[in-house]
Amino acid sequence: MSFTKLLLIWPGSPVLSMLIWIVVMVVLLYLARTPAHRAIHSLARVIHNGFRLMSRSVMFAEEKLAQRNKEVSLCAGIESVERLIEREFYRVDAVVKRDLSGYPTLHRALSDQTTKIDEDYRESSETPPPPPGWVGAVEAVANLPNQGDGTVANILNEIHKTTVSQYKTTLEEHRKNVAVRHNLLKKMMPYWRRMAQTLEQVGKTITGLHERARVIDNRMAEYEEIREQTDKAARMLTASSLTQFFISGFVLLIAIGGAVINFNLIALPMSEMVGGGSYIGNFKTANVAALVIILVEVAMGLYLMESLRITRLFPIIGQMDDKMRTRMIWVSFSILFILAGVESALAFMRDQIAADMQALRHSLAAVEATGVAVNSWIPTVGQMVLGFVLPFALTFVAIPLESFVQSSRTVLGVAAVALLRWLAFSLRLLGNVSRYCGELLVNIYDLFIFPPLWVENLIRDKKQPTEIIIEEEVS
Amino acid sequence: MKKYLALILVLLPFLWGCPDTTSHSRGVYMLLDTSGTYKKELKRAEAIINYLLGTLQPGDSMAVARIDSGSFSEKDIVAKMTFDTRPSVANQQKRLFKQKIDNFVHTAKGSAYTDITGGVLQSVEFLNEAGAGQKYILIFSDLKEELVKGHIRDFPIQMDGCNVVALNVTKLRSDNVDPREYYKRVADWQARIEAGGGTWRVVNDLERLESIFEG
Numbered sequence: 156m157s158f159t160k161l162l163l164i165w166p167g168s169p170v171l172s173m174l175i176w177i178v179v180m181v182v183l184l185y186l187a188r189t190p191a192h193r194a195i196h197s198l199a200r201v202i203h204n205g206f207r208l209m210s211r212s213v214m215f216a217e218e219k220l221a222q223r224n225k226e227v228s229l230c231a232g233i234e235s236v237e238r239l240i241e242r243e244f245y246r247v248d249a250v251v252k253r254d255l256s257g258y259p260t261l262h263r264a265l266s267d268q269t270t271k272i273d274e275d276y277r278e279s280s281e282t283p284p285p286p287p288g289w290v291g292a293v294e295a296v297a298n299l300p301n302q303g304d305g306t307v308a309n310i311l312n313e314i315h316k317t318t319v320s321q322y323k324t325t326l327e328e329h330r331k332n333v334a335v336r337h338n339l340l341k342k343m344m345p346y347w348r349r350m351a352q353t354l355e356q357v358g359k360t361i362t363g364l365h366e367r368a369r370v371i372d373n374r375m376a377e378y379e380e381i382r383e384q385t386d387k388a389a390r391m392l393t394a395s396s397l398t399q400f401f402i403s404g405f406v407l408l409i410a411i412g413g414a415v416i417n418f419n420l421i422a423l424p425m426s427e428m429v430g431g432g433s434y435i436g437n438f439k440t441a442n443v444a445a446l447v448i449i450l451v452e453v454a455m456g457l458y459l460m461e462s463l464r465i466t467r468l469f470p471i472i473g474q475m476d477d478k479m480r481t482r483m484i485w486v487s488f489s490i491l492f493i494l495a496g497v498e499s500a501l502a503f504m505r506d507q508i509a510a511d512m513q514a515l516r517h518s519l520a521a522v523e524a525t526g527v528a529v530n531s532w533i534p535t536v537g538q539m540v541l542g543f544v545l546p547f548a549l550t551f552v553a554i555p556l557e558s559f560v561q562s563s564r565t566v567l568g569v570a571a572v573a574l575l576r577w578l579a580f581s582l583r584l585l586g587n588v589s590r591y592c593g594e595l596l597v598n599i600y601d602l603f604i605f606p607p608l609w610v611e612n613l614i615r616d617k618k619q620p621t622e623i624i625i626e627e628e629v630s
Numbered sequence: 631m632k633k634y635l636a637l638i639l640v641l642l643p644f645l646w647g648c649p650d651t652t653s654h655s656r657g658v659y660m661l662l663d664t665s666g667t668y669k670k671e672l673k674r675a676e677a678i679i680n681y682l683l684g685t686l687q688p689g690d691s692m693a694v695a696r697i698d699s700g701s702f703s704e705k706d707i708v709a710k711m712t713f714d715t716r717p718s719v720a721n722q723q724k725r726l727f728k729q730k731i732d733n734f735v736h737t738a739k740g741s742a743y744t745d746i747t748g749g750v751l752q753s754v755e756f757l758n759e760a761g762a763g764q765k766y767i768l769i770f771s772d773l774k775e776e777l778v779k780g781h782i783r784d785f786p787i788q789m790d791g792c793n794v795v796a797l798n799v800t801k802l803r804s805d806n807v808d809p810r811e812y813y814k815r816v817a818d819w820q821a822r823i824e825a826g827g828g829t830w831r832v833v834n835d836l837e838r839l840e841s842i843f844e845g
Contacts, residue, residue, distance in 0.1 A: 423717070430715030432689020434654045508717050515721045519680040519728065 199593020206586030456550030502542030657762025
């Protein structure tokens, strides 16, 4: 007996059979209504609670990650400000050593100049001419009454003449003295100028120091704010990290461009050294060798920058004693120099091989080389110079790389926080959706069994007024 | 000290790296039909060989052989070479190869019969010996085989991994009368090559030679 035949309760009338089945189903569903509702509600609650729990866990993780991000930002900020302050102090130290270490000498020079000026000034001071002693005698003689005595008149005339000549002599002498004093004052001028310059220089140094001190003050204020772990400081540091991330990323892209050019310069001639037919995996050995050379150059650049204490990617190098660090500088620089030389030679070789290949292609295509020959040494020299310079240029990759690595910690943390927040929101949303889906299922369930529910409501409505009347009568 | 030595010995194979045993080189064997009127087409064949010489890389192998009355012989190989891995040396070898082909084109004599199957057998042998990763057999012929009486060639050929490219398959006068002959000839060769485990292509447009290695 097939399943279809089994379903046919009323043989020969499938519609009637179907109606009977529907009635049976509705009745069964009506009878199972309360436990079915409970089951649906329970299921919805389980799913809702599960999602809510997951969301809470994710939120907790997000909070922890945000806290960790804040700590990372603040630590990085503290380190950065400490470095800046350290640099400022170094600069102040350099200024003090350079300019103020010579202060005793300067002081002596100033003192000498002052003494010299003082001496000159003393010499140039105007000495009043000695008071003429004979002036009183002249006055006395002049006051003698002229009684027409010719002898007296003659004497007086002689005295007058002598006085006038004496006066002229004295005046000339006085003028001479004044001219000498003026000359002395004139000689003082360069000393004054020199002294002014020296003082100006001292003033500049002091102003520079003052500015440095102001910068240090600002940095210290920033440092204190970070130490207090304020939200403002954390926000500022995060924003700064984002900027650093994008800028350093951009510079790294430029560096990658340089590395690609470098790679193309040495890949072809490397095949002359390691063979063009061998492979490592799916990559030509020559290409891998060229890449390794470039990577070694970048590594040497990193070591050099670390040894020079420009970057701080490897603390162990920074912690080395100065002697060892200097050795490391020389070793890494020497290797870099040798590699740059090798690259330059390879660039030359590349030019030769390319020219040979070009000649071969011409001969294969039966084309005669025509036209004006371009100066072949220009590209050759250009390539060689490029091959020599690029390794040193790649050395500076260390600086943006350090910024990128440090800022990426914060940026990745921020991105992870955003992701977790979004995940928590989605989980909460799913939890709520599942709860309301439970409600919806309950309503859909009731919709299937609406005829018995309607009858039930009718009966309840009929019963209710009677019960109310009975209750009223009782009361 | 012994401990360090042992450690170095253990690490040495890893430091040495895993050598790649897969061959990435290409092997090209070109068969030139020198029978009857097809000898006139040798200039075209020379242009194709020049293209191949310009395209093949250091480490690749190339051979050019003629198809004559009995082609299953080393004597029919005009030039064969495995290019050095150094580009400069490979360029010199290519120049030498070209010189040999130029001489052959100028001195080639027409043959009475066309033993294509023999040439294909010889090419498979060469390519397998060369150990090429990608094997190409280029047949520059009208694909009409004419064998000396007594030569047996109607047996399956083992051509695993070989890419066979028929170049410049010219239509014969009889093909013009009944084109079905041409299609049958091409289809027969295709069936034979594919039955042997190889792939089959026809390139008649010699302006697009780059399609030889596209397959």
